[in-house]
Amino acid sequence: MLYLLTKLTYGCKLVSGGVIMASKRTMIIYNYIKKKGEVSIKELCELFPDYTQMTIRRDLNSLQENGYIIRTRGGAVLNDNMLREDLTHQHRKVVNKFEKSKIAVKALEYIDKGSCLYMDSGTTVLELAKIIPDEYCFVTTNDPIIALDLQLKNNIDINLTGGSLNKRAVSLAGPTALYSIDKVNIDTAFLSASGFSMDGGFSSLIYNECELKRKVMENANKVIMMIDCKKFDIISPYPFASFKDIDILITNDRPGDEIIYLAEENECMVVY
Secondary structure (H helix, E strand, O other): OOOOOOOOOOOOOEEEOOEEEOOHHHHHHHHHHHHHOEEEHHHHHHHOOOOOHHHHHHHHHHHHHOOOEEEEOOEEEEOHHHHHHHHHOOOOOOOOHHHHHHHHHHHHHHOOOOOEEEEOOOHHHHHHHHHOOOOOEEEEEOOHHHHHHHOOOOOEEEEEOOOEEEOOOOEEEOHHHHHHHOOOOEEEEEEOOOEEEOOOEEEEOOHHHHHHHHHHHHHEEEEEEEOOHHHEOEOOOEEEEOHHHOOEEEOOOOOOHHHHHHHHHOOOEEEO
8 A cells, every 4th residue: 555645735744545644653554554563552561752641542543533453452453444445456365365254254154055144344354255165145245345356156046235435445335225125135144344232232433334234234145254363353443243234243252251251142053
């Protein structure tokens, strides 16, 4: 991803991928997180000894609001969705490919020939789209990249929801997408999330996508959440579901005991 540093008319600010960053410090913090994948506030305070922890927290909040990172307890991680722009230019390269492929292989067990599926936007569900057998089924998705992968298969019918395109996440949402979901049958929905916390449940960075996910969960006979275990204990701004809303959680490693207990308490199967 290219970073354009631009002086604006009113004061000097930095622009990264079209989003204004408040200072050079913010840009350095983002590049540091991009390189490491995750970082603690303690690390950043050591990196910037002349600035208070409150200032560092404000920078992290700003980066999260613009979709660059996801805040965690005591730090932040890189938002994988920010890298989705690269998928169309670099042969749909996927971050943490091994972990997401592992989740996708497990999800295959819940696809029946001839069923009506919903595939949510996200790189984990994209891995499922890549390996789904070329057998007849009907797939609705709000992800143009998933649709492009599925169109390579002869026997899968594809329905794009339509709606407003989020260029950063490469996903569709909004009133048109919501209307579309009411017009299709969904046997099984494969959803993704930006994070999960015990208190906040499953959450997303994009408000409009949350509305769509809720609509899908209302209409689907079975809801399967596909999430990388690294996203546990990550809190994104917009919660959209709890364990009582899903039937199966598929992840790549054993979650903590408290997560498994909460899932079982809500009659949600955990697969890892």
